[in-house]
Amino acid sequence: MLFRPEPPAVFPADERTAVLWCNLGSPDEPTARAVRIYLADFLSDPRVVEIPKLVWSLILHGIILRTRPAKSAAKYASVWTPDGSPLKTWTRKQAVMLSGWLGERGHRVTVREAMRYANPSIASQLDALKAEGVTRVLVLQAYPQYSATTTASMIDAVNDWSRRVRRLPEFRFVNQYHDDPHYIDALAASVMAHWKHHGRPDQLVMSFHGIPARNVQLGDPYQAQCLETARLLAERLQLPIDRYRVTFQSRFGRAKWLEPYTEPTLRALGAAGAARVDVMCPGFPADCLETLEEIAMEGRDAFLHAGGKEFHYIPALNDGNAWITALCGIAERHLSGWKTR
Ligand SMILES: C=CC1=C(C)c2cc3[nH]c(cc4nc(cc5[nH]c(cc1n2)c(C)c5CCC(=O)O)C(CCC(=O)O)=C4C)c(C)c3C=C
Ligand SMILES: [Fe+2]
Ligand SMILES: [Fe+2]
Numbered sequence: 426m427l428f429r430p431e432p433p434a435v436f437p438a439d440e441r442t443a444v445l446w447c448n449l450g451s452p453d454e455p456t457a458r459a460v461r462i463y464l465a466d467f468l469s470d471p472r473v474v475e476i477p478k479l480v481w482s483l484i485l486h487g488i489i490l491r492t493r494p495a496k497s498a499a500k501y502a503s504v505w506t507p508d509g510s511p512l513k514t515w516t517r518k519q520a521v522m523l524s525g526w527l528g529e530r531g532h533r534v535t536v537r538e539a540m541r542y543a544n545p546s547i548a549s550q551l552d553a554l555k556a557e558g559v560t561r562v563l564v565l566q567a568y569p570q571y572s573a574t575t576t577a578s579m580i581d582a583v584n585d586w587s588r589r590v591r592r593l594p595e596f597r598f599v600n601q602y603h604d605d606p607h608y609i610d611a612l613a614a615s616v617m618a619h620w621k622h623h624g625r626p627d628q629l630v631m632s633f634h635g636i637p638a639r640n641v642q643l644g645d646p647y648q649a650q651c652l653e654t655a656r657l658l659a660e661r662l663q664l665p666i667d668r669y670r671v672t673f674q675s676r677f678g679r680a681k682w683l684e685p686y687t688e689p690t691l692r693a694l695g696a697a698g699a700a701r702v703d704v705m706c707p708g709f710p711a712d713c714l715e716t717l718e719e720i721a722m723e724g725r726d727a728f729l730h731a732g733g734k735e736f737h738y739i740p741a742l743n744d745g746n747a748w749i750t751a752l753c754g755i756a757e758r759h760l761s762g763w764k765t766r
Contacts (some may be wrong), residue, residue: 426744428589428591430555431591431592433513436678439558440560440764441533441558441560441561442532442533442534442535442559442560442562442760443497443534443535443536443563443594443766444522444523444535444536444537444565444756444760445537445538445539445562445565446516446520446523446537446538446545446565447538447539447541447547447552447564447565447566447579448513448538448539448541448566448711449512449540449541449542449575449713450463450467450540450541450542450543451512451513451540451543451713451714452501452510455501455505456498456621457494457495459498460493460495460497460498461490462543463488463542463543464489464490464493464494464497465679466543467543468489468490470578470752471717472575473574475639475640479721488748495512497612500714500718501714501718502585502689503718504714504718506718510713511713511717512627512712513538513540514592515711515712515713515743515744516538516567516711516743518743519567519711519743519748519752520537520538521716522655522749523749523752523756524536527757527765529755530632530694530753530757532760533765533766534555534756534760534765535559537550537553537554537666538550539551541579541582543590546582547583547586548585548586551583551594552586555590555594559594560595561595561597561763562594563598563760564579564596564598565599565756565758566579567709567710568601568708569601569605569608569650569710570601570603570654570710571603571645571646571647572636572640572649574636574640574645574647576601580598583596583598588610591616597759598731599755599759603651603654604653604654604657604749606680607747607750607751607755608654608748608751610620610751611660611742611745611748612658613658613661613747613749615740615747616629616658616705617662618645618740619739623737625668626699626701626702626703626737627668627701628668628670628694628702629662629668629669629670629702629705630669630670630672630690630691630694630705631654631671631672631706632657632671632672632674632706632713632724633671633673633674633683633684633708634673634674634706634708635674635680635683635686636682638682638684639680641680647683648683649674651671651708652693654707655671655707670690671685672687674686674715675719677713687724691704691713691728691731692727692728693731695727695728695729695730696730696731698732699728699733700733700734702728702735703738704720704721704724704736704737704739705738705739705741709741710741710743710748711742711743712740712743713741715720716738716741720738724738725738739744
């Protein structure tokens, strides 16, 4: 193991704090080539696909990476903006806003966004922070609900970087904030803002990203945390139990994932004659491929073709005031004890 040489320590240490605002990441471009590189990295992560390495490597390289990149690239192209991937654009904007708001509250902290897969990578952002003299890093993730497939994988990436470094910053990790009252308030505010203009739907569908059902059996708390977020949000919206449902989207492969699945639920609601369905994705703080394409395009088509009349997608929290307030509060709580002002 080779640790990097570093300049001699200066005493007393001048403590400098940073918040690393982390999200999943997107391909660099909506092309089959860039998506292939992204998916190869993403899908080789043993936290994401828990299948024996040799078997998975054959399936991944023999089948998936030959067929999926072109299909996914076309989907990415349908949501791509002049600024690039929506997920990266929103995540960057959230980092800038969080930095400004923490500054207004008197904190001297640097805020940077980082991506688990592709760019800007966790390693490159940690390198940059270290070069700027940062000695304390709060790792905050755009995953309100903990899953080993996402949250633990991000911590793995930080640990991979740490393995190469001689003088480590002090790290803190936030594992979840699924029941944070301000996060719930921010979700409720975005729903209420939508309903103020459009009235209430017959059904509000709260769609979370799925994971394999087996992961939950093996101890992943993700499903329980999604259900708790949904219950708290419904309570906050004073929504009776028969006016909302919780579903799981983005199933990958043939194994059983968390149910009920979003798209079949939307089709069933359409076929049953639901006049209007609103869909929101509480587990995605930033709009991305999975919300803008899978829900707002494919989900809409599924519902309307099955006979539904009106479909509304309620945008993700993105740069909403209530959400940045919540983010600020979560960061401040976990920064406490580190002298930042
Ligand atoms: C293969 C297994 C996958 C698991 C497990 C998984 C869990 C998971 N993912 C998110 C959030 C996002 N996923 C996104 C895209 C995406 N997810 C998978 C696969 C799994 N996700 C793939 C292959 C892709 C890429 C697109 C595709 O080819 O289908 C995104 C959007 C990224 C973007 O660029 O916009 C997000 C966000 C969570 C929260 C989660 C578990 C809780
Ligand atoms: Fe995913
Ligand atoms: Fe998807």
